[in-house]
Amino acid sequence: MKRVLAVILAGGEGERLSLLSAVRAKPAVPFAGKYRVIDFALSNCVNSDIDDVMVLTQYDPRSLNDHIGAGRPWDLDRSTGGIRMMQPYIARGRPTEWYRGTADAVLQNLGSLVQHPADTILVLAGDHIYKMDYQPFIQAHRRRRADVTVAVKRVALREAHRFGVLAVSESGEVSDWQEKPRQPRSDLASLGIYVFTKRTLTTWLTEGRTDFGKHVIPAMLAGGARVFGYHFDGYWQDVGTIESYWQAHMELLDDHPSLDLYDNEWLIHTRSEERAPARIGPTANVHRSLISHGCQIAGTVERSVLSPGVRVDPGAIVRDSVVMFDSVIRAGAVVDHAIIDKGVSIGPNAVVGMGANEGPNEDEPERLTSGITVIGKRAVVPAGVRIGRNVRIDEEVRPADFRGARSVRTGGTVRRGGAPRPTLVVGPIAVASAAGGSKA
Numbered sequence: 001m002k003r004v005l006a007v008i009l010a011g012g013e014g015e016r017l018s019l020l021s022a023v024r025a026k027p028a029v030p031f032a033g034k035y036r037v038i039d040f041a042l043s044n045c046v047n048s049d050i051d052d053v054m055v056l057t058q059y060d061p062r063s064l065n066d067h068i069g070a071g072r073p074w075d076l077d078r079s080t081g082g083i084r085m086m087q088p089y090i091a092r093g094r095p096t097e098w099y100r101g102t103a104d105a106v107l108q109n110l111g112s113l114v115q116h117p118a119d120t121i122l123v124l125a126g127d128h129i130y131k132m133d134y135q136p137f138i139q140a141h142r143r144r145r146a147d148v149t150v151a152v153k154r155v156a157l158r159e160a161h162r163f164g165v166l167a168v169s170e171s172g173e174v175s176d177w178q179e180k181p182r183q184p185r186s187d188l189a190s191l192g193i194y195v196f197t198k199r200t201l202t203t204w205l206t207e208g209r210t211d212f213g214k215h216v217i218p219a220m221l222a223g224g225a226r227v228f229g230y231h232f233d234g235y236w237q238d239v240g241t242i243e244s245y246w247q248a249h250m251e252l253l254d255d256h257p258s259l260d261l262y263d264n265e266w267l268i269h270t271r272s273e274e275r276a277p278a279r280i281g282p283t284a285n286v287h288r289s290l291i292s293h294g295c296q297i298a299g300t301v302e303r304s305v306l307s308p309g310v311r312v313d314p315g316a317i318v319r320d321s322v323v324m325f326d327s328v329i330r331a332g333a334v335v336d337h338a339i340i341d342k343g344v345s346i347g348p349n350a351v352v353g354m355g356a357n358e359g360p361n362e363d364e365p366e367r368l369t370s371g372i373t374v375i376g377k378r379a380v381v382p383a384g385v386r387i388g389r390n391v392r393i394d395e396e397v398r399p400a401d402f403r404g405a406r407s408v409r410t411g412g413t414v415r416r417g418g419a420p421r422p423t424l425v426v427g428p429i430a431v432a433s434a435a436g437g438s439k440a
């Protein structure tokens with residue numbers, strides 16, 4: 001679709017994803033085994049015939065830059081149009097500030113947008129999982145002669161406080177807007193996907209309006225601008241929390257998942273390394289799981305998603321978990337209700353995610369609450385250690401960081417170099433007989 005420039009906001013810090021976004025931008029977090037979160041927005045663009053894309057980065061952009069490169073997997077490596085990675089910078093006169101919000105990120109790059117020949121700017125979040133054809137969205141925007149059109153979807157009313165919620169008239173014009181209200185008046189939520197005319201952006205973006213939902217859209221409504229909603233009824237998921245990230249993976253394992261990764265009419269493109277086919281050995285037992293290329297399975301995998309290069313040794317069990325690139329689950333180990341980042345080694349006969357969910361993580365009580373244990377990149381869990389639920393094992397942790405302890409209680413944390421307060425306990429932990437809990 002010509003005369004359209006897509007701007008993907010890929011600079012969010014993603015703090016609610018705990019360790020998963022500690023060393024990478026949230027849009028670069030792996031998803032569904034072989035993909036990264038940003039692959040969905042990029043693939044939506046190319047599948048919608050939008051081949052002019054600008055990506056605004058900020059926090060920990062190296063892995064995102066490495067993944068996207070020149071854009072070849074999405075056919076965006078071209079001399080006219082294609083993809084441009086806009087690196088973060090501190091503007092003159094703002095020596096201590098980076099981007100202060102979604103609108104501020106666009107404002108600080110407005111010069112590049114103004115010089116671009118496109119007359120329509122599609123603003124996307126780079127950290128949502130969805131498949132969407134942007135062409136009808138943009139056509140509706142142009143047909144209504146709107147200044148901005150917002151993609152909207154109905155959500156459960158109990159979840160509406162997490163979004164910008166709005167009301168629309170029969171003609172589709174937005175008549176009311178609340179940004180993350182405590183008491184929502186509507187269950188119609190903004191998805192953070194916008195179509196603007198270029199003139200609208202140059203008119204309404206100012207230094208004081210740093211966020212689209214909090215400042216720009218309300219100001220436009222108050223100022224009489226033409227603001228419309230566009231109903232989107234397809235799959236859309238914000239995987240911005242540990243629980244929602246884990247749950248989105250588990251939903252992929254349903255018989256008929258809402259997100260169809262096998263739709264040849266709408267492929268999700270990604271940068272993919274050359275790896276050998278997955279190998280399922282004679283002692284393996286795999287049930288209702290996604291197994292990526294390069295995996296070697298000799299143990300048991302149940303209701304789990306494995307990225308390329310994962311190894312599950314004989315007698316090991318992986319259950320209800322997400323295991324990322326090149327991690328190794330050694331013989332006799334058990335991983336249950338866990339998210340294992342890249343390059344992790346789980347030692348022989350270790351148990352990760354045992355017992356009942358009896359309390360949140362002491363360091364991240366609002367982020368690690370649902371019983372999921374998270375292990376950071378390249379951590380090494382020693383043989384025989386037993387780890388409870390809602391546990392955080394920091395990236396690069398080594399066996400010495402466990403300080404000889406044989407157990408980590410539910411809600412504990414293991415830090416590289418040792419913890420300043422006692423999160424480890426020596427001796428066995430009683431294993432509760434809870435539904436879904438490990439009995440190893």
